[in-house]
Amino acid sequence: xxxxxxxxxxxxxxxxxxxxxxxxxxxxxxxxxxxxxxxxxxxxxxxxxxxxxxxxxxxxxxxxxxxxxxxxxxxxxxxxxxxxxxxxxxxxxxxxxxxxxxxxxxxxxxxxxxxxxxxxxxxxxxxxxxxxxxxxxxxxxxxxxxxxxxxxxxxxxxxxxxxxxxxxxxxxxxxxxxxxxxxxxxxxxxxxxxxxxxxxxxxxxxxxxxxxxxxxxxxxxxxxxxxxxxxxxxxxxxxxxxxxxxxxxxxxxxxxxxxxxxxxxxxxxxxxxxxxxxxxxxxxxxxxxxxxxxxxxxxxxxxxx
Ligand code: ADP
Ligand code: MG
Numbered sequence: 158x159x160x161x162x163x164x165x166x167x168x169x170x171x172x173x174x175x176x177x178x179x180x181x182x183x184x185x186x187x188x189x190x191x192x193x194x195x196x197x198x199x200x201x202x203x204x205x206x207x208x209x210x211x212x213x214x215x216x217x218x219x220x221x222x223x224x225x226x227x228x229x230x231x232x233x234x235x236x237x238x239x240x241x242x243x244x245x246x247x248x249x250x251x252x253x254x255x256x257x258x259x260x261x262x263x264x265x266x267x268x269x270x271x272x273x274x275x276x277x278x279x280x281x282x283x284x285x286x287x288x289x290x291x292x293x294x295x296x297x298x299x300x301x302x303x304x305x306x307x308x309x310x311x312x313x314x315x316x317x318x319x320x321x322x323x324x325x326x327x328x329x330x331x332x333x334x335x336x337x338x339x340x341x342x343x344x345x346x347x348x349x350x351x352x353x354x355x356x357x358x359x360x361x362x363x364x365x366x367x368x369x370x371x372x373x374x375x376x377x378x379x380x381x382x383x384x385x386x387x388x389x390x391x392x393x394x395x396x397x398x399x400x401x402x403x404x405x406x407x408x409x410x411x412x413x414x415x416x417x418x419x420x421x422x423x424x425x426x427x428x429x430x431x432x433x434x435x436x437x438x439x440x441x442x443x444x445x446x447x448x449x450x451x452x453x454x455x456x457x458x459x460x461x462x
Contacts, residue, residue, distance in 0.1 A: 181205045189215045199243050207248045213239050214250075227257040236261070270339040274352040275332070275382070282333040293457045294326065300453065301334045304411075308338060312377065313409035318450040320416045320423075324459030327415040331380050335413070338378055346376040351387040357397060370397070374404040378411050385418040385426050394427055394442060402445040412449045420452060 181204065184190050193215055194204055204211065217238045220231040227236050236258035241248040254262065265281045272280055284305070287298060300317060307314055319327040332347055339345035353373075360366045373379065381401075387393065405412045418426055420443060427439035 177205050177208070180208045184208050184212055187215065189219060193218070197241060197243055197248075199241075199248065203243075203246055203248065207241065207250075210239075210248070210250055211241065214241060221255055224255075224257075227255070227261065230255070230257075267340045268336045269342075270332075270336050270345040270347055271376075273346070273348040273356070275328075275347055275349055279328055279332045279347070280336075282329050282336055284333045284337045287330065287333055291326075291457055293455060294330065297330055297453050297455060300451065301330060305334060305337060308411070312411075314411050316378075316411040316413040316450045318414045318416070318420065318446060318452045319455050320419050320452070321455035322457065322459065323417060324461040325455045325457040326460055327455050328380075328382050329460075330455075331382075331413045331415060335378050335380055343377040344375075345378045346373055347380045348373065348382060350381045350384045353381075354387050354393045354397065357393075370400065374401050375408075376410070378413070379405065380413040380415070382415050383417070384414050385416040385423050389427055389429060391429060391438075394429075395438060399442060399445075402442065402449065406445055406448055414446065414450065419454075420447065 181201070185194065185201075190211065193211060194201075197204075217232045217240075221238060224230060230236055232238060232255075234252050236255055237252040238255055239250055240253045241250045243249075261281075264283060268281070270280070284301070287294075289295070289298060297317075297319065304314060304317075317331065319331065321327060335345045335347060357366060357369065360369055379401075384398075402412070404410075416423060423446070424439050424443040427442050428435050
């Protein structure tokens with residue numbers, strides 16, 4: 158009985174060896190497969206154990222060779238190739254970034270913007286990734302391109318006030334421009350405005366207040382994101398916002414805003430009570446914003462998932 162079991166195992170082993178060999182023999186007839194084996198400098202008696210995995214690599218490399226951008230990626234893991242390295246007489250397979258993915262990583266590293274409380278997709282926003290298919294954006298995209306070109310010669314340009322519907326891409330579009338400019342050694346700050354006010358309140362207690370306001374005031378390029386979503390107080394309107402805007406106006410520093418409110422609605426938002434003194438203060442803030450910016454509307458589908 159025992160003998161029979163042993164015999165069966167022997168046959169199984171032989172069978173397996175034979176199957177491995179014949180699968181490998183078939184695979185190696187393929188030119189790309191052969192090329193990969195040569196590149197890896199792996200011996201046949203090792204490679205033979207990995208035929209189907211190696212075939213996967215060959216197929217992925219083949220789809221890469223025709224690929225023009227990461228959006229066409231056909232591989233199992235987008236932007237990566239299932240690729241082996243030889244280690245201690247064994248092949249170890251890993252997902253390795255393709256050339257487009259590597260460039261994406263590098264581009265992200267190049268972005269030097271200071272972000273206050275902004276989500277990841279805004280931190281990596283790039284001009285080249287802007288989806289140009291939405292007709293409603295074309296005018297704004299043209300504006301951004303023009304700004305980018307002119308800023309190389311003139312650093313005292315007007316910024317942009319974009320208002321419109323939730324999720325239409327307001328923050329993304331401006332961040333893409335500013336991230337691009339941050340690569341060129343400009344000091345860029347992008348701030349979620351309601352959160353800035355909250356954090357300034359805290360820094361008031363730890364004495365960082367003055368230096369933080371200064372940093373923001375003096376940035377080469379500034380985006381105050383989602384203005385109008387904050388709770389207005391006389392302090393944050395006149396002392397914080399008023400001071401920042403005044404400085405940026407006096408020094409002609411490009412300043413950008415996004416908001417769900419039109420400029421007119423924003424003016425009403427700044428009126429704390431209906432007294433005429435309040436109306437003047439609200440008007441004064443809005444006049445500064447108007448001086449600092451061109452205005453565009455962006456009402457479009459909500460891209461947030
Ligand atoms: P808004 O500020 O108008 O509320 P966002 O700018 O935050 O909208 O955009 C909403 C979502 O859509 C975000 O997740 C953003 O990353 C994405 N998004 C917006 N515009 C683009 C674009 N041109 N290309 C790729 N993703 C975009
Ligand atoms: Mg936004």
